[in-house]
Structures are given as C-alpha cells and as structure tokens.
Amino acid sequence: MEYKVLDVAFSGLMHDIGKFYQRTKMVSDLTEREKLVTPMAKAGYYTHLHSGYTSRFFHEYLGMDNELEMITSSHHIDDQRPLAKILRKADQIASSIDRKDEEKDYEENNKKGTFQQVRLSSVVHEVDFGKQKALATYPLRPFHKMGYPTVDFEMTDKNESVGEYLGLFQAFINDLKSEDYFTSEVDKYCFDRLYALMYEYTTLVPASTYEGSKTYVSLFDHSKLTSAIASCLYLNDTEDENFIMFEFDVSGIQKFIFKVTEGKDTKRDVAKSLRGRSFLVSAITNIITYSYLYEFGLTQSNIIFNTGGGALLLLPKCKNFEEKLNKVTQKVQEILLDKFSVDINYVYAWVECDRKELETFKISKATKLKSKLDEEKNRKFNKVLNSDFFFNKPKSNYVCKMCGTNFVEKENDTCDICKTIIEISDFCIKHDDFFLVYDFNRRLDDQVSDCIKIDMGYMDFYLISKEDYPLIINKYDYIESLNQSHLGNTRLIANLVPKKNDRIIPFENMVINLVDTSYGDPKLGILKMDVDNLGAIFAFGMEKQRSLSKFLTLSRMMENFFGHELMNICVEVSKKMNSNISQFSNNESMFYINYAGGDDLVIMGPASGILELSKVINERFSEYTLNKNITISGGITIQSPSAPIRFGIKEAEEYLNQSKALDGKNGITLIHTSCKMNEYEQVLQQVNVFRKYITNQDISRTNFYNMMKVLDVENMEKYYRNIPILLYSLKRNVKNKDVRQDLISKISMANMNCDQLKKLVLEMKLAIMQTRG
Structure with missing residues (x-):
C-alpha cells in the first residue's frame, strides 16, 4: 500500500493503545488471531501481549481491518x-529509557503480575x-480531572485496579462512539479525534508498568513522540536516523500586549484590549x-512544546529542509511586518540530532540550540529588510x-487590528471553550457564522464556537480545542476575567465592588x-536519566x-x-488573568486580593510539584485603577x-521590598495583626502612620x-x-538588621493601605 504522512503519524499515535485495553483484563484473553501479531519467545510463549489488544481495538472500535492495522499492531514483529x-x-x-520493560509483557506475568496496579x-x-x-503519584483519571499528585498513594488490589482501568477505558470508548464521523480510512478528522481523546484519557496512564512503581512517562506522550519520530523517518530521504530540532522565539510580546492608549475615549475598552492582545499573541505563536x-x-504530534512565546518542533532531515524553512520564514515574517509593523516578530534556530542524541536530547545539543537562538535575536529582521523597512x-x-x-481614516477611529482584538475579547467572554482553526487552503469561507476570522495573507485563522463544529469536519488543516479535549490539539488557556452580565467588569469597579x-x-x-530557572530545569534538571518523552510530560504538567x-x-x-x-461577579472571580503561559502569568485584581x-x-x-528544586517568584505593583496598566506591568x-536576584530566588517583591516566599506568609499575618490594632482603635491610624514614617529610614544608624x-x-x-508591648517588641527587636526593618515597614505600609477609607 501507498501511505501518506497522516497514515504514518496515526499508526505511531495508536500503536500502543493495546496497553490501555490490556490493563482492563485480569488475565490475557487474546484470540489465536490476535496472537498472530505478538512475538513468540524462544521458550515458546507469546510476548508483548499488548500488541494483540491494539489489533482488537482497531477491529472493534475503528472498524479497520487492513494492512495499516496489521502493521500497527505487529510493531514488535x-x-x-x-x-x-x-x-x-x-x-x-521513543521508549529507549524503558524498552526492557516490555520484554516482561508475557502470559505468565500477565496472570500473576501487578502491571495493572502501577500508577503514573x-x-x-x-x-x-x-x-x-x-x-x-497521580490517580487514574481523565486529564481534565488531573488535580494534584499524592505522596501517600497506596497500591490497590488487582481487582480494584483493573476496575479503575475498565472505568476509564469505557469512558474513552463512550466518548469515541459519541460521534459517527469515522470511516475505515484515516482522514484528518479520524486523526484529530483520536489525538484529542488520547490526550484526555491516556495522559495519566503510564506508558510502562512492568519495571516497578516509578514510571514517569505517560502513554499519551510516548505515543505522541512515536508518531512524531515515525513521521520524520518517513519523510527523510534516506534511512539515516537523523532529525532536526527546530526552535523559534517570538519577540515584542510585552510591548504588543500593553500597547494601549489609556484615556477617556478608550477607558471602557482597556480591559478588553489587554485580554484580546494577550490571546492574539498566543494565536500568532500557534500560526x-x-x-x-x-x-x-x-501533524501536531511533532510539537515538542508550544508556549505563548515560542515552540520546539521535531522536523525531518530531508534534503531540502533548509529551503522549506527559508520559504516559510520569509512568508510569515513579511505578513507579521505588514500587520504588526516591528512590534511582533520571531527568530529561529535548529540543530541536527542523530538517534542517540534525540533519545536523551543530549545536553550539548540543547545548549547549542539555545545559544544559536540567542545569536539570531541580533538579526531578527534580516529576512524582511528592504527600502520600505x-x-x-x-x-x-x-x-x-x-x-x-x-x-486610520478619521479622527478618534480604531484600526482594523484593534477592532479584531476587541472582537476576540468579546468572543472569549461569550464562550468558555471553543475551537481554533488553521485553514491554509481557504476552505472555510462563509461556512461558519459564529466566529472570528483573521486573514494572515497565506492562510486564515478562526475562532469557532462549538455550535459550528459539525460544519468544519475535514475542512481545515489544523485544529485546536480550547480548554476541552474534543478535536486536535488541546490548548489550556486560563480564560478567566471578572464578568457581570457577559461584560468584563472595569478595573475601577473591580477594586470597589469585588x-x-x-x-x-x-x-x-x-x-x-x-517559574525560577525553568531553562536550567529542562537543560540540566533531569541529567541522570533524560529522555524527550519526559520533556513532553514535564511541559504538559x-x-x-x-x-x-x-x-x-x-x-x-x-x-x-x-x-x-x-x-457581583458571575464567575465568582475578582481576578483578571491577563495571560498565563507555560511558566508565567500576569494577573490584575483588587490589591488586597492580589496580596493573598x-x-x-x-x-x-509547591503542593503541585512537591519538589523544592522547582520554585516560583513574583513581583507586585499596587496602583490607582485609573493609572496606565502598561506602567504597572513594567514595574511588576x-x-x-x-x-x-535573591539568593535561591523563590521571592516576592512589592513596594521596593523583597523577601523570600517562606517569609511572605508571616508578613501577611503581621499585616492582619496591625490592621486589627488600627480598626479596634488600639492605636490611631495617624500615630501608626507616624511610627511607620519614623522607621522608614535609609540606614540602621538612623533607626537606632x-x-x-x-x-x-x-x-x-x-x-x-x-498591644503596646507587642508593638515595642516589633519595632525594637533584638539584633534588628536592615532587611528585617524593611519587612517591618512593608507590613506597616500594607496595614495602613488596608485601613484607609
């Protein structure tokens, strides 16, 4: 048979679905026909039994009984x-780290083993x-119910463990059967639907379970990576097992997001504009x-990671790959320059990896890629320089x-980009989850009604509601499901702003009413x-046993x-x-999440709420990571709600x-004062004590303010x-x-040093702010 890249990618994505199916069984019940796709050991018993269950899944639920199914199921023969x-x-x-694990998947182990009881x-x-x-450890559940891992996980008995797998697998099958768009052939819908369902139901399913209780790679990430690697091998001109790790970085994000003129004519739409701009930047990265x-x-399998400001892709080492890179870069950068001037652009770099380097994503290759990317940032407009630049x-x-x-054509008018940005914001408020559609072949013109369309010159980008979903089946090139796992790539975006009657609550009302x-x-x-040191975490944090699969899983977490x-x-x-x-808020939130990406966030809200x-x-x-090697730091600006947001963001x-810059990082800074996060909770507790003294009139607010002014000095000599x-x-x-004795002990603490004095002044300033009318 002649195969397309889509067939190859699908085969890689679904090759181990049998592992999921197999774990719903107490003991193996493969038929003689299904055993034909499993290897036979020299000792005379069948191994890699999950292959037979992959075959069963294709027959029972996909209606596929052809050569593609046979090759996919028999991938160990x-x-x-x-x-x-x-x-x-x-x-x-893809499974180089745990390859020996599957050798234990034979009938005797299937009868007495504990492979169904191990969790991710x-x-x-x-x-x-x-x-x-x-x-x-993560419990066995769908991805949208992932929650936090637990340190007190106790392995359940085999009956209960199999029951848990059966329940999850049945939910997967019910979801799969909920729509009748499948054919016996692999088309775009078939791939995208299974990709989304695999994401939802196998992200918390371990890829391997025979080697012991520690298994870190999910079945989804192993399957996705296999799909990506198989696609590259298929497109390579020779049988060389070489690949291209390609990374790009978008620049100008902060400048673009906060490029908002704040005045009486625009005040009403500032919040909308900030939200729409943040979303558009993320969309540009995806485009x-x-x-x-x-x-x-x-396919989307070849995305290793994609954040709001860049991506890492796995590409084939074909003869004309540089020509293809240059072609795309020229086209994309020209349209970005036309639409966004020099506000938004990007640079890219790539390194070639052989099989061994890819398996471990060798540190030297990772650092070389980052180094080349940093060099390119000095030449980011080279490909679009001309007389009009x-x-x-x-x-x-x-x-x-x-x-x-x-x-614009007339005074006090809004440009097309800013109009689109407001429309995007309104769409995000109206819809909690929707689809992002990328149409390079212009097949969706006038097909959908409830949508936002952005013409990128060489392709169209859409935001499409769930209601119009049936109209777009197989009429797109790529699709993403926002905050749901329905079709294509699942993208999680913290789509949360304070809303009242489907309108964003303005900042001035936010701080008063909420x-x-x-x-x-x-x-x-x-x-x-x-997140502190995220680059070092990915480059060196898993040095003992690195694998690209683990990078996929860590990025997803x-x-x-x-x-x-x-x-x-x-x-x-x-x-x-x-x-x-x-x-006061329909979604019970007082916080406006401007953006939250792969490792960072900007949130606005009432100052007292932001402190907490x-x-x-x-x-x-900390509860999510349970690892003191991974920490987070922050900065807080407190300002009038009518002050320009872009200046507040810059200060934050x-x-x-x-x-x-603190030793060990993991700090917070506000009002010109920094402290470690483990001290910050004590700061807020003391603020509440001081607030109580003032509100109970144990000390007048004026006297407390004067005491703070006296303590707010430049050096310890003045303090003494x-x-x-x-x-x-x-x-x-x-x-x-x-109260007097407590205040005396606070202001004249033994061995008071400069940092402690600054924290005391910070506590007093916050107490004053929170008691002012």
Whole structure:
C-alpha cells in the first residue's frame, strides 16, 4: 500500500493503545488471531501481549481491518515492509529509557503480575539539583480531572485496579462512539479525534508498568513522540536516523500586549484590549508553529512544546529542509511586518540530532540550540529588510485611538487590528471553550457564522464556537480545542476575567465592588510571576536519566498548572476574600488573568486580593510539584485603577527581577521590598495583626502612620537614633498594655538588621493601605 504522512503519524499515535485495553483484563484473553501479531519467545510463549489488544481495538472500535492495522499492531514483529520498519524504529527511539520493560509483557506475568496496579509518578520528581523532593503519584483519571499528585498513594488490589482501568477505558470508548464521523480510512478528522481523546484519557496512564512503581512517562506522550519520530523517518530521504530540532522565539510580546492608549475615549475598552492582545499573541505563536508543520506535511504530534512565546518542533532531515524553512520564514515574517509593523516578530534556530542524541536530547545539543537562538535575536529582521523597512509613508493624518500607532481614516477611529482584538475579547467572554482553526487552503469561507476570522495573507485563522463544529469536519488543516479535549490539539488557556452580565467588569469597579470594604483603599494590584530557572530545569534538571518523552510530560504538567489549576486558585481566593462574590461577579472571580503561559502569568485584581493570591499560588505550586528544586517568584505593583496598566506591568516586571536576584530566588517583591516566599506568609499575618490594632482603635491610624514614617529610614544608624522617640510615643498613645508591648517588641527587636526593618515597614505600609477609607 501507498501511505501518506497522516497514515504514518496515526499508526505511531495508536500503536500502543493495546496497553490501555490490556490493563482492563485480569488475565490475557487474546484470540489465536490476535496472537498472530505478538512475538513468540524462544521458550515458546507469546510476548508483548499488548500488541494483540491494539489489533482488537482497531477491529472493534475503528472498524479497520487492513494492512495499516496489521502493521500497527505487529510493531514488535520483524516485518521488513517499509512502514513496519519505520514504526518499529520510532517506537524503539521513543521508549529507549524503558524498552526492557516490555520484554516482561508475557502470559505468565500477565496472570500473576501487578502491571495493572502501577500508577503514573509525577515526572517533576526527576528534577534534581540536590534539594528536598517527594515521590508523588497521580490517580487514574481523565486529564481534565488531573488535580494534584499524592505522596501517600497506596497500591490497590488487582481487582480494584483493573476496575479503575475498565472505568476509564469505557469512558474513552463512550466518548469515541459519541460521534459517527469515522470511516475505515484515516482522514484528518479520524486523526484529530483520536489525538484529542488520547490526550484526555491516556495522559495519566503510564506508558510502562512492568519495571516497578516509578514510571514517569505517560502513554499519551510516548505515543505522541512515536508518531512524531515515525513521521520524520518517513519523510527523510534516506534511512539515516537523523532529525532536526527546530526552535523559534517570538519577540515584542510585552510591548504588543500593553500597547494601549489609556484615556477617556478608550477607558471602557482597556480591559478588553489587554485580554484580546494577550490571546492574539498566543494565536500568532500557534500560526507560526503550524506554518512550518504544514510546509513539511506534519501533524501536531511533532510539537515538542508550544508556549505563548515560542515552540520546539521535531522536523525531518530531508534534503531540502533548509529551503522549506527559508520559504516559510520569509512568508510569515513579511505578513507579521505588514500587520504588526516591528512590534511582533520571531527568530529561529535548529540543530541536527542523530538517534542517540534525540533519545536523551543530549545536553550539548540543547545548549547549542539555545545559544544559536540567542545569536539570531541580533538579526531578527534580516529576512524582511528592504527600502520600505525604515520609513513608511503615512497613510493618513490620524492614528488609532487604541494603539496610537496604526493609521486610520478619521479622527478618534480604531484600526482594523484593534477592532479584531476587541472582537476576540468579546468572543472569549461569550464562550468558555471553543475551537481554533488553521485553514491554509481557504476552505472555510462563509461556512461558519459564529466566529472570528483573521486573514494572515497565506492562510486564515478562526475562532469557532462549538455550535459550528459539525460544519468544519475535514475542512481545515489544523485544529485546536480550547480548554476541552474534543478535536486536535488541546490548548489550556486560563480564560478567566471578572464578568457581570457577559461584560468584563472595569478595573475601577473591580477594586470597589469585588472585595470586602474592610480591606480599605480601593487600589489595583498587578501580579507577575514565573517559574525560577525553568531553562536550567529542562537543560540540566533531569541529567541522570533524560529522555524527550519526559520533556513532553514535564511541559504538559507545567501547562496544566498555569492554564487550568490557576483558574481554580483565583476562584478559591476570591471566595475567601469576599463570601458574597457571586453577587457581583458571575464567575465568582475578582481576578483578571491577563495571560498565563507555560511558566508565567500576569494577573490584575483588587490589591488586597492580589496580596493573598500570590501567597496561595506559591503554596499550590509547591503542593503541585512537591519538589523544592522547582520554585516560583513574583513581583507586585499596587496602583490607582485609573493609572496606565502598561506602567504597572513594567514595574511588576522590575520587581520580579529583584525577586529573582535573591539568593535561591523563590521571592516576592512589592513596594521596593523583597523577601523570600517562606517569609511572605508571616508578613501577611503581621499585616492582619496591625490592621486589627488600627480598626479596634488600639492605636490611631495617624500615630501608626507616624511610627511607620519614623522607621522608614535609609540606614540602621538612623533607626537606632529614632528608637527612643518611638518608645515614648507608644507609652503615651497606646493604652492597651498587650498591644503596646507587642508593638515595642516589633519595632525594637533584638539584633534588628536592615532587611528585617524593611519587612517591618512593608507590613506597616500594607496595614495602613488596608485601613484607609
């Protein structure tokens, strides 16, 4: 048979589905026909029994009984047909770490073994820089119910374990049967539907379970990587097992997102614009990703990771691959320049890997790729430099009132890009989950009604509602499901903003209405956080036993925290801060998630809520990783809700950098003061104590403010000089002996140093802010 890349990718994706099926059985019940696709050991018994269950799955649920099914199922048999050789090589490369595990998959082990009882261990445990960590395990469940790993996992008996697998597998089959679009051939819908269902139901299923209780790679990630490698081997011009690791990095993200002119004519749409711009940047990253995959004819399996600002792809080492890269780059960069001027662009780099280097993603290759990417950042506009690059004749005398850059035909008008950005924001508010469609062949014109369309010159990008989903089957090139696992790639985006009657609540109303009035001054808080040393974690954190599969799984775990768990945390803190939040916010959130990507976030909300939220995010992240080698840092800006957001973001970024300058990082900085996260909780506790003293009138707010001013000094010499003045003031103005003694102990603590004094002043400033009318 002649096969397409799609057939090869599908074969790689589904080759081990039999492992999932097999674990629903107490003992093997393969038929003689199904045993034909499993190898026979020299001792006379069948091995790799999961192959037979792969065959059964194809027959029972996909209606496929052809050569493609036979080759996919028999991938452990020495078959010399071209596709069979490709699939066997791909499987061996993808599972190089646990290859010996499958040798134990034979009938005797199937009867007495515990392979159904082992659960997926958190791959985060593999990150090791010498600090404390705990081995954690995920229960067997769908991905959208992933939650947090547990350290007290107890292996259930075999009957119960098989029952858990059977329940999950049946949910998978029920979902598979819910739509009748399948044919006996592999088409785009067939691939994308199975890809999404595999993501949902096998991300928490371990790929291998015979070698013991520690298994870190999910069945989905092993299958996805096998699919990617098989596609590359198929497209390579020779049988050489060489590959291209291709990475790109988008620049100008912060500048573009916060390129909003804030004035009386735009005030109403500032929040919408920020949200739409953040989403558009993420979409541009995806458009670049799929542009390269489309040129090579590859599927989404070849995306190793994709964050809001870049991606790593696995490409084939074919003769004309550089020509293809240049062709795509020229096309994409020209359209980005036309639409976004120099605000948004990207650079890329690539390295060639042989089989061994790919299996472990060798450190030297990873660092070389990063080094080349950094070099390219100095030449990012090289491919689009021409006579018009440095000077463009103005198209009119007016510029857009929203971005202040693009030309418009009349005064106080909005440019097409900013109009689209507002439309995107409105669409995201209206729909909690929807589809992103990438149409390189322009097949969807006038096919759908409830959508947003962006013409990228060489392709069309759509946001499409669930209602129009049946109209697009097999009429697209790539598709992504937003916050659901239905079709194609599943993308998790923290789609959460305070809403009332399907409208984003403005920042001024947010700080007044969404938080309890007892928290004082209605200021806006801006929080920026990201994971410490993430580059080092991926490059060196799993040095002892590296594999590309583990990188896939680790990237997915990070995406789940920032794209999904973060929303739960925001709602939890909102309810804690305001028990009546549901009366003012339809989604029970007081927080505006501007963006949350693979490892970072920007969130706005009432200042008192942001103070608490940053603490809880750190706590939940620690519970999620259970590994002190992986930490998070943050910066907080507190400002008037009417002040320009872009300036507040810039300050939060500067504060974040100060936190990362702390020894060991894992810090938080606000109001020019940095502290470690483990000290920050004590800071907030002390703020509440001071608030109580003021609200109970144990000390007047004026006296407390004056005490703070006296303590807010540049050096310790001035502090020591002011202590007698403070003690006298406390003696005279604080009648409650317990309160007075507590304040005396705080301001005259033995061995007080400069950092401790700064923290004390910070606590007092926050208490003052939270008691101001």
